[in-house]
Amino acid sequence: MPLLIAFDLLDRQIVDRNDVPVGKVDDVELSDDGRYVTALLTGQRALGARFGGLLGRWITDTATRLDIDRLGPRRIEYDMVARVDSAVHLSVRRELLMPPALEAWLDEHVIGRIPGASDAG
Amino acid sequence: MMRAAGWAATGLVAVALAWGGAGYLATKPVDFHDYRVAAVGAAQSAYDALATASLTGGALLAGRVTQPYADTMLDDARSALAGAAKQFTDVAPPDDRTEAMRDRLGPLLVRANAVLPGRSSDLTRGALDAIRPVQAGLDRFIEDDK
Amino acid sequence: MRASDLLGERAVDGSGRDLGRIVDLVCETDADGRPELVAVLAVRGPWGRLLGYEREQVRGPWIVETLARWILRRQMTTVPWRSLRWGS
């Protein structure tokens, strides 16, 4: 069955092999000649670019400011996609991917410092 | 681009209309209808405060509610009554008919304030009996002017 | 290039006829297992996504489906990748 990029991929939840959320498919990267799908892009920078206008610029700017290491939106190689159903399932664990800048920062500076942050609920 | 401009124009017009409407309502002089609504509202709030105090008092004397509960209820009733009095005195009567309304309701509110007990320890049979005629007066005012 | 660069752009066929805006890109797995773009869906008129009714599996409620499919039939075209010309 054919895959529809806007319908089947865009805005769908990406989960790792243990079903832990990784991010949304905020955009899809195509090869330079536009023939092949090469990667999924996730993160507010990719999302803001899709919004356009003032709101989009604001989202992108905020996300850029939080991205201290200037890594750009997170790229997930399309090779890592195991299957697509109600979510996009990856064949790897979340820990193997680069953590989102905001999550890493909050974990290190706020949440990780509160007692009990490492206990499962 | 055109669509964005269209939306912006629609938005501006809506804001301007809402602003103008709100401005008109805020500056419109008080007429008979406005005054009656304010007066009946104040009377209803005062009536509610007295009725609450009298129901609570009855229940407290029968040992059916606790003292902290009764105190809270009386606090609420007092602040509701104060709010009603302020709502009433904030509007000046525009004509003779409304002046007559003011002269009837004003004394009732003063009496309500005098008979409403301040603490649960003041809720005696006598205090409850004193509330009843004021409550009836407010009720009559509401019925007559509604 | 990103998918969002193409989505929303105008598409024009060989004879220069306007096909509307691109609302979706169709992929199929090629011989090497890579997802290859084979066609685009273009829609005339103001509709973007139609809640998924462009796909067969989305059905009912009857009245919503009928309405969505009616709009789709009139306004949606599938254009093979090869025969695409890009409008401005």
Add this chain to the structure above:
Amino acid sequence: MKRLLAVTLGILTAIGGFVDIGDIVSTSEAGSRFGLAHTWVLVVGIIGICVYAEMSGRVTAVSTRPVFDLIRERLGPRVALMNLLGSYLITLLTLAAEIGGVALALQLLSGAPYLLWAPVVAIVLWLVLWRVKFETLERAFGLAGLALVVLVLAIFRLHPDVASLRTQATTFRPPRGENWPTYSFMAIALFASAMTPYEVFFFSSGGVEERWTPRELTISRVNVFLGFPLGGLLAFGFLATSAIVFQPIGLDVSSLGQAALPAGMAFGTVGLGLVILGVFAATFGAAMETSLSAGYTVAQYFGWSWGKLLRPRQAARFHIVVLVSILLAVAALLTTIDPIQLTEYMLIFSAIVLPLTYLPILVIANDRGYLGEKVNGPFANALGLIYLVIIVTAAVAAVPIMIFTGMGG
């Protein structure tokens, strides 16, 4: 026993829709002014939320995706963002009101002013959400909220005139001396809060937290068809006792204390204590429901990891949203704004949010790609469509009527 406890998610969710602090006071106010003339609204609300909660439970159990995921997927990021903003504001206003409600219940017990209690309640709320397991929360507060049943029993103890109550309940118009606009405003407010969107967000996210699979479809349905009618019954307790005690003497209920009084009159201090305990559990439960929902919706819109099954460090952004929402809510309360008035403002946002929440649920419940054989039958679709029309009508009518009546004055 375990099976019985499995329905507490539905009960807790329903409490947030039917007997949270705003509902307790506005339902009692409706009873004190209009008697039982709003009973039909409760029935319509119960059926409506059952229809859509059943669909969302089914979608969640089969696809393992919570509802807000699907809203962005079907409506796209822009429209979903509008829904997110609207429902976040509703949820935040309600959260502030619930914290105030818990504080008001504590004031009734202790006599100390509620503004002193509010920060304490907020701290305890956050600690509970940080440390306690989801299932424990759900059971403790879902079950304690059932103490409100004492009001339903009070209906019989107060020896009402049954014939007159029956007439009131079958009359679909305001009684003499009251007007149509106020009657309609209260009907819309009661209906909108019965269908308030954080219920389906919380219910479906709770299903994911409990790891529902297609095997749990029955559990999901039992939750819906027991939990929501039970919530509605508790609300009816407030409506009916206020109609019996306050309507004959013309007292318009406007505070939590007044709403609790009929229980004291019927069962003495024990009854009063039970109602206050029930109100405490219900408002605290609703506070948990709304603060978690605030985190769920934001995290699910952006695709962040969320939930209480993960360690907080694994879902740092979700926990920050919950924490910040609680702080904002307390800040709003400490401006001394009336917490009960707060919930009435949510109607404005409901107009945008309700259709944008329930339409995608209805469409996805028909998607064979997701649900296979478990798609809606004709009955669910017919009800779903009828309710969509009711929701849109109520949403459109809400704001003009609200302005016209000065919020039900």
